[in-house]
Amino acid sequence: MADALISVLLEQLASVVYQHTNQAVKLVLNAEKDVKSFSSKLKAIQAVLEDAEKKQLTDARVEDWLEKLKDVSYEMDDLLDEWNTEILRRQVEEKQEKEGENAPDTKKKVCFPMSSVCFCFGQANKVIHRRNIAKRIGELNEKLTSIAAEREMYGFHQSTKGGPDDQQLIQRKKTTSLVDISTIFGREEEKDMLLSKLLRESSPEEGRFLIIPIVGMGGMGKTTLAQLAYNDEKVTNHFHKKVWVCVSSPFDEIKIARAIIESLYKNETQKSSNELETLLLCIRSHVKDKKLLLVLDDVWTENQKEWENLKLPVIMQSCAEGSRILVTTRKQGVAKMMRASSMIYLDKLSDRDCLALFNSIAFFDRKKDEAAGFGAIGEEIVKKCKGLPLAAKTLGSLVWFKKTREKWRDVLNSKIWELEEVEEQVFRPLLLSYYDLTPAVKRCLLCCAIFPKDYHFKKNNLIELWMSQDYLNSKENKEKRRKGENYFESLVMRSFFQDFDGNEMGDILGCKMHDIVHDFVQFLTKKECIIIKAAKGDNQIVELPGDKVRHLTLTSVPEGPLSFPTSCCMCRNIRTLSIFNSRITTISPGSILQMKCLRTLNLSDSVVSELPKELGELIHLRYMDLSHNMYLKELPDAVCDLFNLQTLVLVWCEKLEKLPKAMGKLINLKHLYVLGCRALRYLPKGIGSLKSLQALDCFYVCEGGDTDNEAAALKLGDLGIMDQLQGSLEIDGLGNKDDASEIEKAQLGNKEHLSHLGVVFQDEYEEQRKGDEEIVKALQPHQNLESLDIRYCHIGTTESLYWIKSLHNLRKIYLDGWPVCEFLPPLGKLPSLEILEIECMEKVEKVGVEFLGIEQETETLSGILFPRLERLYFQSMDNWEEWEGITKEDSSSEVTIMPLLYILQISECPNLIALPDFLYKITTLHTLTIESCPILEQDYEKGVGKEWHNISHIPNLTIRPESESESEEV
Secondary structure, eight states: HHHHHHHHHHHHHHHHHHHHHHHHOOOOOTHHHHHHHHHHHHHHHHTHHHHHHHTTTTOOHHHHHHHHHHHHHHHHHHHHHHHHHHHHHHHHHHHHHHHHHHHHHHHHHHHHHHHHHHHHHHHHHHHHEEEEEEEEHHHHHHHHHHHHHHGGGOOOOOOOSSSSHHHHOOOOOOOOOOOOGGGGOSOOHHHHHHHHHSSSOTTTTOOSSEEEEEEETTTSSSSHHHHHTTHHHHHHHHOOOEEEEEEEESOOOHHHHHHHHHHHHTTTOOOSSOOHHHHHHHHHHHHHHHHHEEEEEEOOOOHHHHHHHHTHHHHHHOOOTTTTEEEEEOHHHHHTTTTSSEEEEEEOOOOOHHHHHHHHTTTTTHHEEEEEHHHHHHHHHHHTTOOOOHHHHHHHHHEEEEEOOOHHHHHHOOOGGGGGHHHHHTHHHHHHHHSOHHHHHHHHHHHGGGOOOOOOHHHHHHHHHHTTTTOOOOOHHHHHHHHHHHHEEEEETTSSOOEEOOOOOOOOEEEEEEEHHHHHHHHHHTEEEEEEETTTTOOOOOSSSSSTTOOOEEESSEEEEEBOTOOGGGGOOOOEEEEEEEEEEEEEEHHHHHHHHHEEEEESSSOOOOOOGGGOTTTOEEEEEEOOTTTBBBOOGGGOOOTTEEEHHHHHOOOBBBTTTTTOOOTTTOOOOOOOOOTTOOOOGGGOTTTTOEOOOOEEOOOOOOHHHHHHBBOOOGGGOTTTTOOEEEEEEEEEEEEHHHHHHTTGGGGEEEEEEEEEEOOOSSOOOOTTTHHHHHHHOOOTTTTTEEEOOSSSGGGGGGGGOOTTTTOEEEEEETTTTTTTTOTTTTTTOEEEEOOOOTOEEEHHHHHHHHSTTTOOOOESSSOOEEEEEEEEOOOOOEOOOGGGGGGGEEEEEEETOOOOEEEEEETTOOOOGGGGOTTTEEEEEEESHHHHHHHHHHTSTTTHHHOOOOSSEEEEEEEEEOOOOO
C-alpha cells in the first residue's frame, strides 16, 4: 500500500510545485526547495518498496519502518492538500471580487470600509498560515531524511514483478496431473461441462482445436478440476497424446517447450536446446496428425507477444481435429488474450460440499462417538470458508490436531487472519494475485476493506470513493473515471469480486467481495482500516484502538448523535468515516473538528435530520454521501466552503427542500446526485457555473408562479455549458410554457457522453397539452445515447419524435403514460434496440405497420425489422384491440421481424384480440407471459384454446388471469 501512496504523492509534489510557481501562491522559507528534496528521497525509497512490502510479512522491523514511511507520507499529502486548497480559495475569492466589482455602486459604498478592514486581517492570516505550511514541510523533510537513511539497514533491493524475489518470498507450488479423487467433493456439474467440451466434436467455427480456460480466484479448485478431467478414463481413451505443464510466472517460452517435449517423449533421451524454434519443430513433429490434449496449469501472462512466441496455436493446427488446450488461470484477461470462445468459471462450493470436504479432513481416522460432539462447532467453522475449498481444507487440517471442543471454539471465535495456518495456506495464493496488481490497483482493492462483509457496493460509487482518496490521480478528470473503470475491470478479471448485478443491457452495476478476500484485504490493512460494530446498549461515543486508523467504519450504531471523546486524538488521522446499518441523527460539532483530515464521509441510510456548520471546516473532504436520510430538510451553508468536494450524494432524501444558494463555490464538484428528492423545488442557480460537473442525475424544473424561486433557480438552458455531463440525466417536471426554448438552450444534442436520458412531464391527465410537442422536438439528444425514457407526455401524434430514428446506438426505450397518443412511434428500424417497454398508452387501439417502421401508406418493407430486439413489454393498454403483422402485399421481398426476441410480456390489455402471426415463427422466443388479458387467456388456454397450437412450442409460458395471485406455469 505504501508503494501506491507514494506514487500518488510524487505526482502531487510535482503538481504543487508547478502551481506554486505559476499561480502566485508564494510560500516563505525554503518550501519549494524542501518539496523537491522530499520528492527526491521518495523516489529513492520507491525503488525498493516492492521488496519491502513483501518482507514486512516476515520481518516486524520492516513493518515498523513502512509504518513510519506511511505516516510521514500521509502528513505530506495532507499538507499538499492544504497548499492546493489555498490556491482554490484564492480562485473563489478572485471570482467573488470580480462579481462584487460588477455590483451596483450603492452596495459597493456600503460594503467597502468593512471589506477593507477584513482584507487587511485576512491577508495577515494568510501569510501566517502559509509560513506555517512551509515550516511543517521542512520538518517533514527532516523526518524523511531519517527514514531514508534507515532503509540501508534492511538490505532492500530493487525487484521486478514476478521475478526471483517473488518466488523466494511466496514459492509457487508446482502442480502435477496426479489427483486423489477421494478428497474431492462437489464440482460434478463443472466436471460434466468440461468433459463435454473436451470430448465433443469441433464445430466448423471452432476449427481443428479448441482452447478451454478454467477461471477462478486462488484456492477455488481450478487445478483439481483440470486433474479430474485429465485422469478421466474417457479422456484418456479419446486423445492420442496428453501433456501436463505447470506454467506459473514468469512465462518462459523455452522452459514450457522443454516441459512439453519431456512429457511427449517420456523416457526417451532427447537433445536439449536453447533455441525455441528447434524445440517447437520437435514438438510439432511428434504431435502431427495426433489428437492432443495439452494442459497449461496456472497461466498468468496476459502479454499477447509472449503467447504468440510460443506458437502453440500454429502447432495445434498440425494436430488431428478435436485437439484441445486446457488452461487454468485466475485472470479472465488470459482467456481473452488466447482468444478463447468460452470459459468455465469456478464459483464457490455449495455449503453441503464445503462441509463434506471439511469433515473428511477434520474427522479423518476418528471414531464416530468421538467426532459426534464436534459437528455443530464444525458447521459454524465452515461458514468462515464461504465455499472456498482451500479454506475448508486448511481449517479442517488445523482442527484435526485439536482434540477438545474448547480449542475448536478458539478457532471459531478467532479472526481468520489470526490463524497462522490460514495466513500461510489460504492467504498465500491470494498474495500471489495481489502482487500481480499494479500499485494503484492494489490500493483500490485495499480500499474495499472499509465495507462490512457481504456488503453490496455499486461500481460507480466505488470509483468515486477511489477518486476521493486520490487513488486515480490523473490530470484529466474524464480520464479519472475511465481509469477507475479500468481498475475495477482489472479486479473483476482477477476474481477479487463476485455476485455481480447489472442492468438489463448487461452492464455491471455492482458486486460483492468473497468473505475470504474481504478477510485478506482486512489482514493487509488491519492497522489502517477498522470496522466497529456497536454492542447492544452502547451509546454513540466511539473510542478508537490507535492513532494509525485512517479508515473507520461503524455499524449498528443506535439512534442519536455520534460523537468521539473530546480528549481523544485518535481520530485526527481519519480519512474515511462510513456508517452502515445505523440510526445516526447527526455528528457532534466537536467530533467534526477532530476529523480535520477527512476525505470521505458516508452517512447514508441513517436518520440524519441536521448537520453542524462545522462541516465546512473539513477542507480535505471530497466525497459526502447523505442518501436515504428521510428526515434531512436542508444542508448548512457551510457546505459551500468545501472547495475540494467532488461528489455529493443526496438521492432519496425525500424531505430535502433546498440546497445552499452558494453552491457555485464548489468549484471541484464533479458528481451531484439528487434523484428521488421529491420535496426539492429547484436546483440553485450557482450550479450553472460549475463547468466541470460530470454527473447530474436529475434536473428539477422550477414551477412558475414564485418569482423569488425562479430568480434563484437553475434553468434548463444553463445545462448548455455543461459539455462534460455523462452517464444518466433525468429531467423532471416539464410542461411549462418556456420549457421548449430552455431545452433548446440546454443543447442535449452536444452531450455526447450521456448514455441515458429520462424525461418526466408534469403528470396531469388532461387532453393534449399545448407546448409538449415543441418540447419533444427540442429534446433531440446526441446519437451516442443508449437508453431513453419518456413519461407522461401529452402529445396526440409521434411526429415530433422524428429524431428517434437517428439514435442508432439506442438499446432501450421506455414509454409510459401518454394519455392522448393514438399510435406508437416507428421503432422497427432502430438497429441496436434490445429492450422496449410500453405502458399506459390509453388511446392506442391498434399497433400497426407504423410501429414496424412504415411511415407512409405507399412504403413497402423488406429486410430485418427490430433486428436486435430481445425483450418486449406491453402493460396497461386499456383500449388496445389489434396487433397487426405484415401481409404479403406490404412487403416487396422477404421480411424478418424480431428474429432475436427472447421475452414477450403482455399485461393488463383487456381488449387485445390476438397475437400477430410473425410471433409464431420466432425460434428464439423463450418466455411468453400473458397476464390480465381475458380474450388472450381464453384463446391461448393450454390444450383447448383455438390458438394454443401456435404457442405450445415456447419453453416458458405463463398465462395468468387477474384474479390469480400466482402464475400458472404451462
